[in-house]
Amino acid sequence: MGTLVVKDGRVLRPDGSIDRADVRIDRTAGRIDAIGADLFGDDHLDASGGLVVPGLVNAHTHVAMTLLRGVADDKPLQAWLEEDIWPLEAHLTPSAVRAGTELGLVEMIRSGTTAFADMYFHMPEVVAAVEKSGLRARLGYGSITVGKDADAARQECRDGLAFAREYDGAADGRIRTAFMPHSLTTVGEQFLREFVPEARAADLPVHLHANENREEVAPIVEEHGQRPLAYAADCGLLDADDFLAHAVHLADGEIDLLAERGTGVVHCPASNMKLASGMAPVQRLLDAGVPVALGTDGAASNNDLDVFGEMRDAALVGKLAADDASAVDAQSAVEMATAGGADVLGFESGRIEAGANADLAVLDLDAPHLTPQHDLVSHLVYAARGSDVRHTVCDGQVLMADREVQTLDADAVRERAISEATALLDRAA
Ligand SMILES: CSC[C@H]1O[C@@H](n2cnc3c(O)ncnc32)[C@H](O)[C@@H]1O
Numbered sequence: 504m505g506t507l508v509v510k511d512g513r514v515l516r517p518d519g520s521i522d523r524a525d526v527r528i529d530r531t532a533g534r535i536d537a538i539g540a541d542l543f544g545d546d547h548l549d550a551s552g553g554l555v556v557p558g559l560v561n562a563h564t565h566v567a568m569t570l571l572r573g574v575a576d577d578k579p580l581q582a583w584l585e586e587d588i589w590p591l592e593a594h595l596t597p598s599a600v601r602a603g604t605e606l607g608l609v610e611m612i613r614s615g616t617t618a619f620a621d622m623y624f625h626m627p628e629v630v631a632a633v634e635k636s637g638l639r640a641r642l643g644y645g646s647i648t649v650g651k652d653a654d655a656a657r658q659e660c661r662d663g664l665a666f667a668r669e670y671d672g673a674a675d676g677r678i679r680t681a682f683m684p685h686s687l688t689t690v691g692e693q694f695l696r697e698f699v700p701e702a703r704a705a706d707l708p709v710h711l712h713a714n715e716n717r718e719e720v721a722p723i724v725e726e727h728g729q730r731p732l733a734y735a736a737d738c739g740l741l742d743a744d745d746f747l748a749h750a751v752h753l754a755d756g757e758i759d760l761l762a763e764r765g766t767g768v769v770h771c772p773a774s775n776m777k778l779a780s781g782m783a784p785v786q787r788l789l790d791a792g793v794p795v796a797l798g799t800d801g802a803a804s805n806n807d808l809d810v811f812g813e814m815r816d817a818a819l820v821g822k823l824a825a826d827d828a829s830a831v832d833a834q835s836a837v838e839m840a841t842a843g844g845a846d847v848l849g850f851e852s853g854r855i856e857a858g859a860n861a862d863l864a865v866l867d868l869d870a871p872h873l874t875p876q877h878d879l880v881s882h883l884v885y886a887a888r889g890s891d892v893r894h895t896v897c898d899g900q901v902l903m904a905d906r907e908v909q910t911l912d913a914d915a916v917r918e919r920a921i922s923e924a925t926a927l928l929d930r931a932a
């Protein structure tokens with residue numbers, strides 16, 4: 504396969520500095536092997552006039568929810584899930600999930616995302632779509648036990664573990680898996696106590712929604728007499744490779760617990776604002792040393808999968824939450840979307856440095872909204888958009904060149920998603 508050189512761009516380094524350099528990729532290893540001046544390789548990708556950044560990481564989403572984009576807006580979490588989303592999801596089929604996932608993967612490739620975590624249904628379809636797309640992912644079947652009898656509930660968790668065991672390492676290692684109980688209120692205590700140790704035995708991380716809004720926190724405190732994360736730790740959760748989505752409503756002791764354990768938090772600012780869940784204490788999490796990543800959540804609560812939007816929202820709402828304009832600065836937002844996200848998902852990505860996974864994006868800088876160029880880190884967070892991405896590379900493979908997605912047929916994917924979304928809403932009507 505040889506080498507690929509990303510040529511003549513400016514390169515964002517892990518310390519936030521930017522310099523003119525070429526990036527050489529060993530395509531067989533899928534790794535960056537050199538960064539420097541005038542590098543030669545077997546193939547070249549033109550980055551002149553552009554900025555080479557680590558591929559963005561979307562560390563919490565439900566990709567196939569692209570099919571539900573715009574079906575239910577302007578409601579709080581519980582009403583949105585119970586009145587709209589879950590009744591529709593009951594009619595999902597494997598082919599609907601495949602179509603919605605491929606649509607989301609095209610959207611992510613086009614906006615420079617190279618790795619993501621997905622919790623959803625019909626996950627073998629997601630595996631097949633990710634394999635074809637060339638992206639990197641941490642995948643899990645979302646187990647829900649509430650409202651099910653004990654046998655069905657146990658089967659939900661068994662299915663989640665079986666999926667994770669079977670597909671870990673798929674797509675030449677680009678796919679890793681996790682056990683993904685949906686949340687502390689939708690998965691019963693007995694099932695957490697039974698199945699989390701099985702996940703540990705299989706060396707699988709655990710990913711779940713936690714402390715998302717006040718209505719989710721209150722019943723846990725009432726039923727268990729503990730804050731949610733103390734209860735989670737009691738149930739065997741919060742290992743160093745586990746990661747929680749949202750973590751909006753946190754007591755001081757819960758932040759300390761996350762820091763002590765090294766458990767990751769995926770901050771989902773747009774979803775938290777849209778569902779009026781609250782403002783996560785992101786600067787306090789960063790100050791405490793908690794690993795923080797960014798996620799879009801699903802496209803029905805965002806309503807897109809563009810991580811550039813998440814960087815901007817994280818910086819803006821982070822300042823409001825801290826009542827401090829210096830909180831969650833641009834460099835912090837970029838780190839959460841790149842190296843921080845990769846670390847939380849357990850990937851050796853998110854940094855343009857020799858030895859790292861060759862996951863990167865090249866942005867065009869010649870747009871009016873990116874002019875003048877006093878500070879490109881500032882531009883990445885406060886001015887750039889996903890549509891500024893010109894090339895996307897993952898694992899050394901070019902997934903998009905000059906805005907043309909190479910691995911999926913974007914027009915066909917869009918047509919199929921439209922027909923599956925229409926059929927899904929017809930079935931549910
Ligand atoms: C069991 S698969 C995942 C499940 O989660 C639902 N979901 C989407 N967004 C959220 C959110 O913000 N909090 C909790 N659950 C969410 C999704 O619709 C699936 O049913």
Ligand SMILES: [Zn+2]
Nearest residue numbers: 712748800801
């Ligand atoms: Zn979610």
